[in-house]
Amino acid sequence: DLDGYQWFYEGRNGWWQYDERTSRDLESSFSRGDRIFEILVAGFLYTIDFDKMIQQRRNDPSRRRRIKRDLASIPKKGVAGLKTV
Numbered sequence: 001d002l003d004g005y006q007w008f009y010e011g012r013n014g015w016w017q018y019d020e021r022t023s024r025d026l027e028s029s030f031s032r033g034d035r036i037f038e039i040l041v042a043g044f045l046y047t048i049d050f051d052k053m054i055q056q057r058r059n060d061p062s063r064r065r066r067i068k069r070d071l072a073s074i075p076k077k078g079v080a081g082l083k084t085v
């Protein structure tokens with residue numbers, strides 16, 4: 001259970017929260033001790049690397065972002081590309 005925590009990926013000048021479903025899947029994967037996990041975003045596969053704490057597009061590793069697990073209450077840009085107003 002996330003219990004006040006959420007998963008975030010890096011934007012240009014701040015952090016985006018993962019969508020609710022992905023955040024839950026990341027939490028399950030992380031808490032069972034996986035080192036990597038794969039997610040699908042808009043038809044593209046991304047590898048989540050929990051050792052490096054990055055996400056990286058499978059077919060274009062230059063598309064790499066830092067990720068973090070942090071309190072849901074931190075300042076954020078929004079959720080999965082939808083800006084918080």
Ligand code: V3L
Nearest residue numbers: 009010011012013016018041057063064065077080081082
């Ligand atoms: N969830 C949703 N969209 C994503 C994710 C994800 N985990 N990863 C990448 N994208 P790349 P600013 C982001 C989107 O890494 O202004 C934000 O959500 C990504 O969206 O090069 O820089 C914003 O919508 C990007 O549009 O493979 O903070 C947008 O960037 C696209 O996939 C701008 O955010 C390619 O990302």
